[in-house]
Amino acid sequence: MREHTAAIKPPRGLWVPFILGRPFGVPGDSAFQRRVLIAVLRLLEAPAGPVLEDYAEEAPRPTVEETAGMACPVSFERAVDERDLGAALSREIEELSPWHDLAAKRRERTTTGLSGMTMDEAALFLASYLNAAPQPNLDGMSAGETLKIVCDDIRAYYYEAAAAKPGNPDAAAVLHWFWHDTAAGRAFLALQEICVASDDKSLQVLGGNFIVPRAIMHTLGKH
């Protein structure tokens, strides 16, 4: 945020007009990233400061095709028994696996794996909370810490799979798809309520702020 940097007054700062999470603008566009990087490094040559410059080049906006309706890799039918969100989550993960495999192959990486669990194991772990029979925490971690990285893994798996399908969905479309059109999103929302109501402080903290994005809470009228 420009306002925050202006208040902090670091010796040198470059304001960039990109979404949060992308300080160098455009993933997969090395030329774009390089221009941003050189602009910020050139600030080292400033004779005096503090310096706060604005970077003028915008990241390309998503096209109408990219934003009009999520180019979702899999259009899920609602599980027959929506009461069993854990089962629906496991089924979705299985259905997404070809797309996630493709994403990992193309990118030669995946950002899943924080918990050390397979996706099937992660789904069962999350379901254990939905079913009021939580599995044990990971060694040395609280319930909240364990559940957090399990959620991170599941969300990363979905996001990566979503990006594999032709159509180049933008970040907002992926977010909307996950939270509005998947059993995983519904499971996360249910999990949040369970955490907030828990007696475990680590779960309360997790449920309060670190499962559902503020943007989704607002769209759902929960804020």
Place this chain on the structure above:
Amino acid sequence: MVRLADLPDWEREHMLDKVKDCAGFDARPWVKPPPLKQCRIAIVSTAGLQVRGDRPFGPSATATDYRVIPGDTPAMDLVMSHQSVNFDRTGFQEDHNVAFPLDRLNELAREGVIGSVADFHYSFMGAAPIRKIEPKARELAGLLKKDRVDAVLLSPV
């Protein structure tokens, strides 16, 4: 950084409310580094990055520590455990350079635009109360000096 006007009203208010908590550079240190083509550069991120297998960042209020990211860390082993769910991760998932431009920095070093790239880079999780991070930040500054770093690229998310 991001454009405040692009945010919805409620998010804008949330962000502006944090300005009062921003720590200022009271002494406003100004250090003139060597010419860019001689500078040794390190990246310090607040994206909650870690090498796969390292301990994930913990709850925000206590996560004042940092993770070490060796310069030869393969992209496959660079992961994110930031607590926040309120910034985009799809960009990082696609290409770590959009948040942690190590490949770009190495290219500039090979081309002679900068002098060299540090052996070690670091990541905090930028969610802890800012002044509580200071002891670890000072510790990290000492490590950067030992790595002969002239300038640090601070990369927030």
